[in-house]
Amino acid sequence: MRSWSDLPVGRVVRLDVDADAMALSIDPLPPGAPAILSYRPRLAELLDDARTVAELVASVLRELDAAALALFPAWLPGAAGIDGPGGAGLRAVRALALHRASTGEHYGPFLAELAERALAGGPSAFPPEVRAAGLARVLADSYGRNATAVLVHVPDELGAAAQEVFVAGCEWLAQRAKAGVWLTGAPLDAVDRVPTVRPRLVSGPTGTATPTDPRWHSGTPAIEPGGARMSYPAVAGRPHPGSPSELALEAALARCAWAVGRSWNQTYLPHPLAAPIRLDLLWERERCVVEIDGPDHRGAAKFAADRERDVLLQLDGYAVLRFVDVQVLTDIETVLRRIAQFLRGRRGTEG
Structure with a gap:
């Protein structure tokens, strides 16, 4: 049994725990846990035999990007009063981002671009590798955590080829972002390289817990049937941007x-x-x-x-x-x- 702080980042593992109980147990984020986001990919796209790893990675990065933009300014100290690109807004957030990067592990040009896009919109000009690493750092910062993990729900009915693409995409994300990619849901019977771990269950409000304990309060947005959706916990002090x-x-x-x-x-x-x-x-x-x-x-x-x-x-x-x-x-x-x-x-x- 592993505690949240023991679960690996930088690799893909399957969590041996009820998916619904897991979803309920991460809001609020447990002590010692990374920033945990939950992702449900579109089943229809995964069932397409022509689906490539690059396409899967692109869809996940779009969702992570949207989450980071929605959480602004939680990840950029000093930007709370800047709510639009008008006036000196863009110059101000760019300066704040470059200063933030100079005192930490962020890549300054990426963080500055992300801050500007939080105000003015538009796509990122950076390659997937830079975006994956940068978004993982930003999301961790949003919650005051040292790392990021993505809880990925494995859909039912994936064939062998789709399972291989799915796992390869998750491995790419874990390695490039140095993030945990934790799988729940359907088994991957055609791929045998994903180890299984069991996290230590977190107590419910009265101090007891079971694998199906329903007693945690979840404030993450509901997952729409059939739609890709990245959900994430609320940041203390702010209404949830997805609510x-x-x-x-x-x-x-x-x-x-x-x-x-x-x-x-x-x-x-x-x-x-x-x-x-x-x-x-x-x-x-x-x-x-x-x-x-x-x-x-x-x-x-x-x-x-x-x-x-x-x-x-x-x-x-x-x-x-x-x-x-x-x-x-x-x-x-x-x-x-x-x-x-x-x-x-x-x-x-x-x-």
């Missing part, structure tokens, strides 16, 4: 004076023997937690897990206000009114 409902709520709260004191995606530890819980939105002084529930919260296991989380928070004096994502996106005024009413009650104010 339209979190972004919409933050945009609305930013216009409300009463919303002062809020903090997004904070980690909370109910007690020393419990696993941490990631809270969507927190007002610490008022001890108010706001959770935005997507479709995955409507299943029986997740519903029960949410109730357990709520009880743990309530025992510590927190109130939990829950809204479904559709409500946030279609009736945000009601959501704002209910949050404001609660906060004013806790503050002992009116109006």
Whole structure:
């Protein structure tokens, strides 16, 4: 059994653990873990016998690139107030990127280009090898981690040729990016060079865990059927860039004076023997937690897990206000009114 810090980076391994339990256990990122992103490739493309390693690599790099751009400015210190290419924006982020590279392991020209593209868009001019290494460093920096790993779901129904292309592409990524590539999902019976390891399971909120433990809260965007999707944990202090409902709520709260004191995606530890819980939105002084529930919260296991989380928070004096994502996106005024009413009650104010 291996802990998160023991799992290898720079190589491809298969994780002997339930894929759903693994997905739930990486948000929030466990201590000692690299920055972990989850990737589900398009099955239709992998089933194409003409699919090449270069094409697979290109599709993964597009997804990693999109994640890095969405996470800006988490990976570029000093860029938080720069939100557009106008004025001196491009020159400012370029200077910040070059300074950042001069004090660390980043390749300055790549980091400067990525920072500029975060503001102005456009494709990268760098070759795949440079992009793979640079994106892995940027993603690790976004979460304050030393390395990056990609949790790749192996689709069902891959033939022998497709399995070989799939593994070769994963090996390319692991070697060029010096990242962990951890496989879950369907077996690769036609490829025998991928070793299997079993990570040590992480405890759930009340201190117990099983391979199918459903009790971790997952804030990563849902995977659309049939679509390639790179999902990733939220960065503390910011709404998740892949969550339209979190972004919409933050945009609305930013216009409300009463919303002062809020903090997004904070980690909370109910007690020393419990696993941490990631809270969507927190007002610490008022001890108010706001959770935005997507479709995955409507299943029986997740519903029960949410109730357990709520009880743990309530025992510590927190109130939990829950809204479904559709409500946030279609009736945000009601959501704002209910949050404001609660906060004013806790503050002992009116109006």
